[in-house]
Amino acid sequence: MEFQELQTELYCIKCEENEMHVLTYLNQRLYKARCEGCGHELFISxxxxxxxxxxxxxxxxxxxxxxxxxxxxxxxxxxxxxxxxxxxxxxxxxxxxxxxxxxxxxxxxxxxxxx
Structure with missing residues (x-):
């Protein structure tokens, strides 16, 4: 099981602003996105x-x-x-x-x- 995290700027639906997000990949598949501004997590898988x-x-x-x-x-x-x-x-x-x-x-x- 391999985790990989990347940071990127995305639009947060909770903050309603462009914020830095941490994208977590699990075995090369996007698993979740977490907003650095408000901490909101969106689970993809x-x-x-x-x-x-x-x-x-x-x-x-x-x-x-x-x-x-x-x-x-x-x-x-x-x-x-x-x-x-x-x-x-x-x-x-x-x-x-x-x-x-x-x-x-x-x-x-x-x-x-x-x-």
Whole structure:
């Protein structure tokens, strides 16, 4: 899960003025915009949990194909394969913890809820 924040000047519907906004991207998709002037947050993604789980599932399903392609392109990568196979469950567990924390964080916001 990758967060990226950018600042830009946009028109705020609450302030009714051009103000600096922080745009938050989640996995290269616009997730929310927050006005620096009044703090108003606008959540863009209707269901970020579904988007994240769909991306996660897609990565799991396509993993064998990606490994095969990687080994065809560079056969020497087979040396790192045992380590990657052993460490993958732990890396997936850590990523799922991050997803759960993100969802729990959204549920604790007042007024704005991630469904």
């Amino acid at each position: 209707p269901d970020p949990r579904k988007v994240l789980y769909d991306e996660f599932l897609q990565r799991i399903v396509t993993k064998p194909e990606r490994i095969s392609r990687e080994l065809k392109e560079n056969p020497r990568r087979i040396v790192t394969l045992p380590y990657r196979v052993i460490s993958k469950p732990y890396r997936m567990y850590k990523e799922m913890q991050g997803l759960r924390q993100f969802i729990a964080q959204g549920k604790s916001r007042n007024g704005s809820k991630i469904s």
